[in-house]
Amino acid sequence: MGVELTVTANDVLNLSSSEQRIEVKQANQQKGNNQQSSPNTPNTVTASRIWKIEDSEALYRIEGWGQPYFSINAAGHVTVSPKGDHGGSLDLFELVQALKQRNVGLPLLIRFSDILEDRIERLNACFAKAIARYNYSGVYRGVFPVKCNQQRHLIEDLVRFGKPHQFGLEAGSKPELMIALALLDTPGALLICNGYKDKEYIETAMLAQKLGQTPIIVLEQIEEVDLVIKVSQQLGIKPIVGVRAKLSTQGMGRWGASSGDRAKFGLTIPEIINVIDQFRDANLLDSFQLLHFHVGSQISAINVIKDAIQEASRIYVELGLLGANMKYLDVGGGLAVDYDGSQTNFYASKNYNMQNYANDIVAELQDACAENNLSVPTLISESGRAIASHQSVLIFDILSVSEVNSIPPELPEEGDSQLISYLWETCQLINQENYQELYHDAAQFKEEAISRFNLGILSIRERAKAEQLYWACCQKVLDITRKQEYVPDELEDLEKIMASIYYINLSVFQSAPDCWAINQLFPIMPIHRLDEEPNRRAILADLTCDSDGKIDSFIDLRDVKSILELHSLQAGQPYYLGMFLNGAYQEIMGNLHNLFGDTNAVHIQLTPKGYKIKHIVKGDTMDEVLVYVQYDTEDMIERIRQRCERALEEKQISLTESQKLLQTYEKSLSKYTYLCS
Numbered sequence: 056m057g058v059e060l061t062v063t064a065n066d067v068l069n070l071s072s073s074e075q076r077i078e079v080k081q082a083n084q085q086k087g088n089n090q091q092s093s094p095n096t097p098n099t100v101t102a103s104r105i106w107k108i109e110d111s112e113a114l115y116r117i118e119g120w121g122q123p124y125f126s127i128n129a130a131g132h133v134t135v136s137p138k139g140d141h142g143g144s145l146d147l148f149e150l151v152q153a154l155k156q157r158n159v160g161l162p163l164l165i166r167f168s169d170i171l172e173d174r175i176e177r178l179n180a181c182f183a184k185a186i187a188r189y190n191y192s193g194v195y196r197g198v199f200p201v202k203c204n205q206q207r208h209l210i211e212d213l214v215r216f217g218k219p220h221q222f223g224l225e226a227g228s229k230p231e232l233m234i235a236l237a238l239l240d241t242p243g244a245l246l247i248c249n250g251y252k253d254k255e256y257i258e259t260a261m262l263a264q265k266l267g268q269t270p271i272i273v274l275e276q277i278e279e280v281d282l283v284i285k286v287s288q289q290l291g292i293k294p295i296v297g298v299r300a301k302l303s304t305q306g307m308g309r310w311g312a313s314s315g316d317r318a319k320f321g322l323t324i325p326e327i328i329n330v331i332d333q334f335r336d337a338n339l340l341d342s343f344q345l346l347h348f349h350v351g352s353q354i355s356a357i358n359v360i361k362d363a364i365q366e367a368s369r370i371y372v373e374l375g376l377l378g379a380n381m382k383y384l385d386v387g388g389g390l391a392v393d394y395d396g397s398q399t400n401f402y403a404s405k406n407y408n409m410q411n412y413a414n415d416i417v418a419e420l421q422d423a424c425a426e427n428n429l430s431v432p433t434l435i436s437e438s439g440r441a442i443a444s445h446q447s448v449l450i451f452d453i454l455s456v457s458e459v460n461s462i463p464p465e466l467p468e469e470g471d472s473q474l475i476s477y478l479w480e481t482c483q484l485i486n487q488e489n490y491q492e493l494y495h496d497a498a499q500f501k502e503e504a505i506s507r508f509n510l511g512i513l514s515i516r517e518r519a520k521a522e523q524l525y526w527a528c529c530q531k532v533l534d535i536t537r538k539q540e541y542v543p544d545e546l547e548d549l550e551k552i553m554a555s556i557y558y559i560n561l562s563v564f565q566s567a568p569d570c571w572a573i574n575q576l577f578p579i580m581p582i583h584r585l586d587e588e589p590n591r592r593a594i595l596a597d598l599t600c601d602s603d604g605k606i607d608s609f610i611d612l613r614d615v616k617s618i619l620e621l622h623s624l625q626a627g628q629p630y631y632l633g634m635f636l637n638g639a640y641q642e643i644m645g646n647l648h649n650l651f652g653d654t655n656a657v658h659i660q661l662t663p664k665g666y667k668i669k670h671i672v673k674g675d676t677m678d679e680v681l682v683y684v685q686y687d688t689e690d691m692i693e694r695i696r697q698r699c700e701r702a703l704e705e706k707q708i709s710l711t712e713s714q715k716l717l718q719t720y721e722k723s724l725s726k727y728t729y730l731c732s
């Protein structure tokens with residue numbers, strides 16, 4: 056603390072006589088009254104030089120996570136290159152405007168089918184390259200795990216785009232098996248049957264062979280072994296069967312528990328040996344052809360993948376030596392997405408690329424099989440996240456903004472409590488040297504103001520002043536700490552406390568459930584005004600009445616940041632944000648919290664002349680979500696009508712008013728659950 060400063064919260068709050076207080080105050084006035092109060096603007100980011108598009112690129116890290124699909128054009132809008140490096144792009148902001156003119160309102164999910172195609176091409180190209188590089192004599196036959204995004208339009212596109220590569224599907228449940236059976240019509244493509252199975256599931260899967268499909272039944276539970284053998288004997292069909300092994304290689308992070316001895320799924324090594332014996336006894340050993348493992352999703356570190364492949368290759372070889380008819384190795388999912396663009400083993404990133412991934416798998420199997428004179432397997436991967444994430448972008452608008460009012464009130468007035476003066480003075484005195492201590496003083500003064508208010512000693516106007524002065528102190532401290540490299544731990548939260556709150560026309564629970572449930576990070580940024588410096592620091596609050604319905608962690612180069620830099624709203628102008636890379640898992644896991652339903656979705660395809668809207672899938676209306684929770688909307692309208700009648704009889708409502716109420720009520724039911732902008 057600077058020598059000049061004599062008042063601290065402790066001094067003041069411990070004072071008992073008013074005399075002493077006056078002394079302190081006088082001492083302060085002599086020292087503090089000449090200082091000018093700094094202009095306390097709302098939570099702005101100071102403008103220093105002309106802002107360039109490159110600055111936005113760096114700030115939002117779009118190159119890191121967006122390449123080759125997303126970038127910024129000269130107009131300061133986000134552009135989409137759905138075909139990746141193959142050329143052609145469109146302006147995302149203009150696309151949203153055009154869709155709004157077609158009455159497709161926000162929030163809006165835009166799916167770029169070309170991106171989906173590019174992802175499939177890329178994955179197959181990486182394996183093809185690895186196979187060529189290591190002279191691998193087997194092939195790659197990828198499958199898409201349906202659970203990652205079950206939307207019909209997407210699965211239809213995926214099957215079509217995957218045809219040249221005989222790309223198949225993976226089902227993890229009976230309903231997903233139904234989807235896969237109906238939609239997969241690629242000769243030679245694999246249909247991997249995972250998940251819990253009953254007799255019906257197994258019969259359906261085996262009979263699918265007769266339709267020309269190549270179903271592979273993956274045993275995950277020891278109980279399934281008997282069932283498969285029995286059904287096979289009853290139907291007289293020789294199935295292709297595999298096992299899911301519990302590797303001892305432990306995944307990392309969120310899905311780390313997907314592997315290891317106590318994993319939920321899969322068979323231990325003794326159990327696998329047992330399966331082999333049972334199949335041999337049933338004279339079905341040549342059906343036993345596949346080994347599968349899945350170490351979890353979003354594996355950020357390549358060494359975890361390497362370890363898993365090494366262990367799995369050893370098991371694969373040994374199973375062959377035990378007499379199983381080994382032909383396939385299925386490496387499961389886990390291929391990660393670089394959400395923050397940092398290329399590190401941080402949970403929201405990955406420290407390897409798709410080619411490294413394919414190389415490591417191919418090379419390891421090549422070596423393991425060569426050493427044992429076994430022929431190499433057909434390689435299968437079940438990449439979901441890496442295929443489906445990039446293709447969809449969620450666009451939403453800002454409804455309003457709430458900012459901390461940190462403009463200090465004028466000088467304390469005659470009759471204001473001493474506390475107000477102390478706070479005011481504290482605020483004047485905050486500087487580079489004393490900010491940490493004075494911040495605590497201010498906090499204590501504010502606490503004291505609130506307790507005095509509760510005791511009836513402080514008026515509500517005085518309390519308002521005290522709060523405002525406290526915010527002004529925080530702002531001054533924040534202005535100082537922002538310029539410093541080192542921020543004391545206790546002040547780290549200040550940025551978050553002082554952040555503007557941007558209210559978004561979205562339900563996090565419906566559209567980005569993983570943000571809420573598992574703190575997943577998705578890149579979020581404005582899709583326009585990127586040639587302007589964003590002068591606000593904000594957190595996002597959604598439409599639900601749930602305090603969890605917010606986003607306050609954002610991607611950053613190091614770790615995460617608690618605020619997002621945004622532009623101040625302009626009167627009469629919309630402000631659109633995009634949430635990117637959210638095409639995997641989010642849609643189906645989204646829920647109807649507060650009865651906000653599915654958002655509108657459109658499918659966009661690039662054409663030589665621009666783009667075409669292939670499908671518009673309208674989001675849920677209010678009557679649709681109400682039916683889902685067992686309401687009968689006709690009945691609801693009827694109840695309101697009867698109430699109106701009663702009110703009319705009792706002359707509590709006029710005829711015009713009752714008509715207006717009924718009309719609005721009825722009309723609303725058929726509308727979008729989100730706010731119209």
Ligand SMILES: *Cc1c(COP(=O)(O)O)cnc(C)c1O
Nearest residue numbers: 349352353388389437438439440
């Ligand atoms: C979820 C899952 C996948 C997909 O994982 P990603 O990390 O999204 O690629 C693949 N296989 C199995 C068995 C799964 O449970």
